[in-house]
Amino acid sequence: MAYRTHLDDLWEQQIRPDGRTPHELRNITCQMGIFHPQASGSASFNIGNTKVMAAVYGPHEVRSSQKKHHNPDKMIINCEYSSATFSSNERKSSTKADRKSMEISSNLRSVMEHIIIPDIFPGSQIDVYVELLQDDGGSYSACINAATLALVDAGIPIRDYAVAITATMSHSVCMVDINAQERGQCAELTIGVLAQSNEIIVLELANLLQNFYLKDVLDEGIKGCAAIYKILEEAVRQKFNKMEQSLV
């Protein structure tokens, strides 16, 4: 028989290892314009101990090597994700793009391509750089939120906010916003939606989840996304109030 720990006792009262209730998000702070004025748009997004920064450059003339086979009526969206050497428990030996970060880059790019109004700047390029500073679970969803905020900050026309969160089911209870400790013990479903239409644009599952739980977990995640959208919106609104007077 496995040992019974104090965590199990807590869980009986539906309290998660870090003291949250199942539907509670970690503390979220976000800030726009952290690289103002070097980048066209930038933002930081912190959820609990997960910290992400994003910067958007452009639109500008196409300057990458893609130029050669680039259709002048199309727009290039370039997305680069990287994680700091000190971001996770084990120190990474090199900062070079590994397979995992390349995958995240390409996933992020497809999200960006989905929300940016297609080909609104023909012949131009938009660069999105996302840096993970600290990983305590839900880093990919944090990246999506940070990148969205940076796009808004840059004034790039987008259809809607892309917001994302993680969710799971454990002991038949739905939980949102999985931290690194919980991630080791259960499945992790990353859910990204368009904030207004609730259209699902990202769905990524790590580990196994029984399929009859999927709907509940999804619903929980979409609720979590709505909560995050509110927080992002608040940050945007604050920034607008600050800038309003220069609208002459």
Place this chain on the structure above:
Amino acid sequence: MSRNQEGEAPLISGGSRRQVSLFDLRVRDEFANDEAKGSAPVSRAANYVTPGTIVTKEMGFMRGHGTFVNPSDQSLVASVVGAVERVNRLVTVRGIGGVYYGEVGDVVVGRITKVMQKRWKVDINGRLDGILLLSSINLPTGELRRRSAEDELGMREVLKEGDVISAEIQSVYNDGSLALHTRSVKYGKLGPGTLVKVPSSIIKRRKNHIHNLPCGVSVILGNNGYVWISPLPNGRMPGTNLEEEDADGKNTVLEEIRITKADRMAVARLKNCIAALSKSWLPIYDTSLMYAYEASTKYECGELLRPDVMQEIGELVRQQMALEGAGS
């Protein structure tokens, strides 16, 4: 919402009444009339939208900057953060920051990125590089003639990659890229100085964008958000455009220019002032610059980089501008 109703009334024709616009879509002068009549002035905050907000579900409006039409229900949706504005049928969202589009006649500051056949490509902070044709510049010698193959070969002697120029927008091409010209003594290659980048939207459009400030420094406030600060009058590099002669008819040569420490300090101070204005999102034009400069004099130049000092200067300038607004 009641305000929306009255604003809408003249717009609606026929049976589209059922859908009420979510925003006050009156034309600008309607606002002005209402304010003159003494009704409460409409704040921009009331017209705030964020990407994904439906501006109107009515038909018959034109999609302007910062909006798009949702293909599923044909509603007009905002795509950037800003305030909704309407000019006749055209609905736009005026955002802050964002992309510099450029208008004919704008003064811009840019950096040469490429020398091409008969043209230079110039980074002007837009979505595409600006194009400066060989035929749209004044030759250094000041001759007026057709540009020959020799001129083409010597293009790099006139402007090379990395040079900073000031120019005016001559026209806008079909693809949205901007054609520049420097055919005036005001424009051309820039001499020693500092380039500051700010959001293009906070540069206030004025009649004049090139100022020789009383603090002995000249600034070029590019509409594109690039600001050039230089200790030389008009910021220009001598000997690169015609009519360089000064009063006694002799050309100033670069070697003769002496930039003193005081000049450099003034340039650095002004650069910090512009950074402070940009950080507080205050409009940048000659008056606001002078206010900021005056407010900065009680600090050492280096102290101006401190966030609290920047904020204080922003606050002082804001008060000054409010005073000025009240006086006029």
